[in-house]
Amino acid sequence: MPLLDIETKNGFTYPIIYKEFFLDGMLNVGEYGPDWYTTVYPKLKENPTLLLHSYDFELLNLKGVNEAIDELSDPEGYREIKEEFKFIPFGQSGAGDHYCFFVNEENNGENPIVFVWHDMNEVNYLAKNMQDFVFRMLLTDMSDQDVYNDVSDEEFKDNLERVLKTHKKYLTDKQNDVLQTVFNREIIDYEILLPKMKEAKRGLLTDVELKKTLAEVIPFDKMDSSFEYSSES
Structure with a gap:
């Protein structure tokens, strides 16, 4: 199970609702590429995946999640994120900012959802859970x-x-x-x-x-x- 691989690698447990998204196919956005909007999007539009039509939100597939985790946790990355902060991204903006689970503040199996800017030294709290x-x-x-x-x-x-x-x-x-x-x-x-x-x-x-x-x-x-x-x- 791919989610389990991410959990094991990062010492993190996804909330139950996100595992339900996975099992129900709500995270199946296919492979992004130049033809995604013309070939994949029309198939998803009838039964939208997670936040398919939301403004400036692009759901990451599991490959993208792994790549984004590596990017955010890289001690030599341009953001220079403090080692004590742990973010597990699941989406991104068009500019490359990330929507993330904030692992540091886990509470009863839930994590706050935050927005990690790529061009500002800032994290915004969006909601207390998914x-x-x-x-x-x-x-x-x-x-x-x-x-x-x-x-x-x-x-x-x-x-x-x-x-x-x-x-x-x-x-x-x-x-x-x-x-x-x-x-x-x-x-x-x-x-x-x-x-x-x-x-x-x-x-x-x-x-x-x-x-x-x-x-x-x-x-x-x-x-x-x-x-x-x-x-x-």
């Missing part, structure tokens, strides 16, 4: 229709509906109820207030509603806080 992270990502997706790539209202809702179908079994009843309630809304246009400008957005809930709902449904005292992973400034 289940809450999936909820956070799905709710965030609902707030942000990809108008930049001209995703239509119909495609936006269709993608969300398919994702909710394949992810439902891994979430709590309350989390599913919240997602379904938001999904049933009408799409709205809204603005995010930035320090010096406003940014137009489109989705099923505003950024303010998103933050409030996350705090209510998946409370986590460290959510969105950060720490430095290297002694180098």
Whole structure:
């Protein structure tokens, strides 16, 4: 079992939910390459794998996980991550940042999910466990229709509906109820207030509603806080 190999090699135990993802085929994203989007993606779209449509999230296959672990644990790597920190990545951003289990803070078989930047000496806490992270990502997706790539209202809702179908079994009843309630809304246009400008957005809930709902449904005292992973400034 490949997950067991990773666990044995790194002295880490995956949470039960991630092992369920593996057994259910939710991690089967194939081999990435120049033709992945045209040959593999269409087959996955009907029954989406883990967070298939989430913004700036690329699920790592097991080969990619092993490579990323080696990269993050390399004492001579450009990040110069402190030896006491242990991250087990499972996804990455388009820029090469990593979504990881934070091994140091394991609690009853669960690990916080963190975002390890590649170009900043910073780690952000995203959720207290994998289940809450999936909820956070799905709710965030609902707030942000990809108008930049001209995703239509119909495609936006269709993608969300398919994702909710394949992810439902891994979430709590309350989390599913919240997602379904938001999904049933009408799409709205809204603005995010930035320090010096406003940014137009489109989705099923505003950024303010998103933050409030996350705090209510998946409370986590460290959510969105950060720490430095290297002694180098």
